[in-house]
Amino acid sequence: MGLAQRVQYFSESVIREMTRLAAKYDAINLGQGMPDFDAPAEVKEAACRAIHDGYNQYAITWGAPPLRRAIAEKARRFNGIDCDPDTNITVCCGATECMMATMMALVDPGDEVIIFQPFYENYGPDALLTGAKPVWVHLNPPDWSFDADELRKAFGPKTRAIIVNTPNNPTGHVFSRAELDLIASLCIEHDAYALADEIYEYINYSDKPHLSIATLPGMQDRTVTISGLSKTFSITGWRLGYCIAPAELTNGIRKAHDFLTVGAPHPLQMAGAAAMALPDSYYQYLKDGYRQRKDLFLPYLREAGFQFNDVEGAYYVMTDISRFGATNDTEFVNWMIREIGVSAVPGSSFYRPSERGHTQVRFMFAKKDETLKAAGERLLRIRDRLKASAPTWLAK
Structure with missing residues (x-):
């Protein structure tokens, strides 16, 4: 044994x-x-208020409606992604669970998943847990850019998905429009998904604006955009993440999420909706x-x-x-x-x-x-x- x-x-x-x-x-x-x-004080107060107001039982498995509506509005306004809170958004226990639920929904044993390295340490295990093979592409110091030829060679008949984390952990690299255009063109050519981890989307010091790959031509139906509230509102212990995906992919993600964690904490989701209502x-x-x-x-x-x-x-x-x-x-x-x-x-x-x-x-x-x-x-x-x-x- x-x-x-x-x-x-x-x-x-x-x-x-x-x-x-x-x-x-x-x-x-x-x-x-x-x-x-x-x-922020108002976010903490919203959590206390939600508990006192009785939001202490299960929320809808894929997310409390006020939070999903807030996410949809934020995605439209900040990311340029039009999505329906009822059919395109899943709230999970952190962006980490979002990635795992997405991989379980989309990736089969024997598939290949392209991962840029150095990589956030969960990506490799996520692929292995689904039975997929990680295919590594290097981000090269000192500017942490990738070699276009190396990326092209990484794509093949078994490629199912590529993980794109921008702004990037651990390098701090912000992917440029040209880099994302190349990734998008290869996804389309090889019929692969883009799993876009954008958890640090608001923390950007460069002159390159944050760009969601889902907004590029041909990518809306093949991208899962993953983000969360942990880094933006300094609430890493609340474990609130979300996936934005086409309805068909969302159905699969929700099934995996349901049997992984059932749902994220209800009162914290209500407070999350209040957090996302903060002014620009x-x-x-x-x-x-x-x-x-x-x-x-x-x-x-x-x-x-x-x-x-x-x-x-x-x-x-x-x-x-x-x-x-x-x-x-x-x-x-x-x-x-x-x-x-x-x-x-x-x-x-x-x-x-x-x-x-x-x-x-x-x-x-x-x-x-x-x-x-x-x-x-x-x-x-x-x-x-x-x-x-x-x-x-x-x-x-």
């Missing part, structure tokens, strides 16, 4: 493991993507706040010796640690947690094979200014500590 084969391909989340280590050593957690600042000024405030955090924290990293290009979107920065002589990302991060008091995520957790990320480390900067300053001051001590302690993993 033993474990099922489907779970033997991957290990426990490295991101969550680094969070536990950070807590053990009282390190500042710049690994897991959760803010240390609170949601909130989204500018969100963007400006993250730009300020980026501009505060990244100079500390650069002064400490990490190498990277500026970040275009999301709240992560993928850095190179080879300047320190480090050749093992996991040992470097473990050392940094114990000796420096700052946590990050080893780059290898975002690659297959993992060796491709052994000189990379991802930091996140969704933290209060005082947290980022404290972390930055600690990181500036890295070079002195390396010279003093001479760790065994340091390349000679």
